[in-house]
Amino acid sequence: MTDRNRLRHEIRRRRAALTAAQRERAARHVAARLTATAWFRRARHVAGYLAVSGELDALPALTAARVAGKRLYLPALATHGGLWFHPWRPGMPMRGNRFGIDEPLATPRRRKDPRALDIVLTPLVAFDRHGHRLGMGGGFYDRTFAYQLCVPVRRPILIGLAYDFQEVESLAAESWDVPLAAVVTPRGVYRCT
Ligand SMILES: Nc1nc2c(c(=O)[nH]1)N(C=O)[C@@H](CNc1ccc(C(=O)N[C@@H](CCC(=O)O)C(=O)O)cc1)CN2
Numbered sequence: 001m002t003d004r005n006r007l008r009h010e011i012r013r014r015r016a017a018l019t020a021a022q023r024e025r026a027a028r029h030v031a032a033r034l035t036a037t038a039w040f041r042r043a044r045h046v047a048g049y050l051a052v053s054g055e056l057d058a059l060p061a062l063t064a065a066r067v068a069g070k071r072l073y074l075p076a077l078a079t080h081g082g083l084w085f086h087p088w089r090p091g092m093p094m095r096g097n098r099f100g101i102d103e104p105l106a107t108p109r110r111r112k113d114p115r116a117l118d119i120v121l122t123p124l125v126a127f128d129r130h131g132h133r134l135g136m137g138g139g140f141y142d143r144t145f146a147y148q149l150c151v152p153v154r155r156p157i158l159i160g161l162a163y164d165f166q167e168v169e170s171l172a173a174e175s176w177d178v179p180l181a182a183v184v185t186p187r188g189v190y191r192c193t
């Protein structure tokens with residue numbers, strides 16, 4: 001196993017051991033911290049994700065965004081190895097993708113240009129203070145936002161949601177890694193440098 005895979009395995013094991021009460025509490029704290037940021041207040045188009053494998057639940061944050069009148073989006077696996085973002089409202093018809101994660105059923109016309117999103121809440125397995133992100137290993141987020149590596153103004157703002165124990169001292173940056181602008185955990189908002 002590579003170091004990256006060992007780390008994925010270790011953190012995922014820890015995540016899987018949390019109780020339902022711990023998960024709910026953490027997700028509530030993260031939502032409260034996120035909604036207090038200026039980024040969130042200014043945002044109109046917010047993408048999130050449906051948590052799987054013990055990921056920090058983004059639903060409390062998405063619910064708060066909806067209550068604040070923002071438009072919501074969820075990722076769908078795209079044919080080019082990246083992600084499309086489809087408009088989403090709770091209760092919409094969904095379909096499971098090949099990983100068993102629900103995606104909104106949407107026509108190509110309704111796909112949102114990723115650059116027109118304000119905030120993308122990203123799932124992650126591990127992160128460091130520089131905004132380096134280790135995901136599930138598909139490279140989907142990196143492919144989708146690769147253009148950010150060569151533009152001065154980064155849009156959308158990529159914000160990771162995580163438990164505090166998902167922080168590591170340092171992740172070896174790969175050339176394709178698109179850094180996160182911030183990570184929100186139950187303990188705080190970490191702006192990445
Ligand atoms: N909640 C969530 N949605 C997401 C992502 C994610 O990481 N989390 N993605 C981020 O890119 C994309 C999907 N990427 C994924 C990549 C790998 C696995 C994965 O390895 N899942 C299982 C194995 C499932 C199977 O193959 O049957 C696993 O966890 O072991 C899941 C999603 C889009 N949606």
Ligand SMILES: Nc1ncnc2c1ncn2[C@@H]1O[C@H](COP(=O)(O)OP(=O)(O)OP(=O)(O)O)[C@@H](O)[C@H]1O
Nearest residue numbers: 133134135136137138139140141142143146174176
């Ligand atoms: N911009 C890109 N173009 C082509 N391939 C890419 C790009 N970004 C990442 N990849 C490929 O994706 C693979 C997985 O990358 P990595 O391990 O960083 O994924 P991850 O960030 O953990 O996954 P995810 O974003 O899906 O959660 C790598 O082998 C890499 O070659």
